[in-house]
Amino acid sequence: MIAYAPMFVLFAIAIVLAVVMFAGATFLGPKNKGEPEHNLPFECGSESSGGRHIRLSVKFYLTALLFVVFDIEAVFLYPWGVKFRSLGWLGLVEMLGFLLVLVVGLVYVWKKGALEWET
Numbered sequence: 001m002i003a004y005a006p007m008f009v010l011f012a013i014a015i016v017l018a019v020v021m022f023a024g025a026t027f028l029g030p031k032n033k034g035e036p037e038h039n040l041p042f043e044c045g046s047e048s049s050g051g052r053h054i055r056l057s058v059k060f061y062l063t064a065l066l067f068v069v070f071d072i073e074a075v076f077l078y079p080w081g082v083k084f085r086s087l088g089w090l091g092l093v094e095m096l097g098f099l100l101v102l103v104v105g106l107v108y109v110w111k112k113g114a115l116e117w118e119t
Helices: 002-028 058-082 084-112
Strands: none
Touching: 058 084
């Protein structure tokens, strides 16, 4: 149990620091809301154009999810490339299988038209 003491100390410091920051912002921060204009939504200092309650297209979210998937692919490719020689043929075959699954997924998404913004 003594081996985990530094980890518990780190967690305790993080929790105390978060509570102190939250309490400081809550109790020491400004209390007045200012002018009513300050509470209105704005874009880059000017009034917003367009509706605030317009629903975004599902394709926006799908593109974001695809970005996350292929970003994670890059995260896995970098350490594999660093350890390429020590992993040998088995590492190469496993990475090719991983890439094959991603390519099949990309082809499926492409055929479904999820990458097309103009419909």
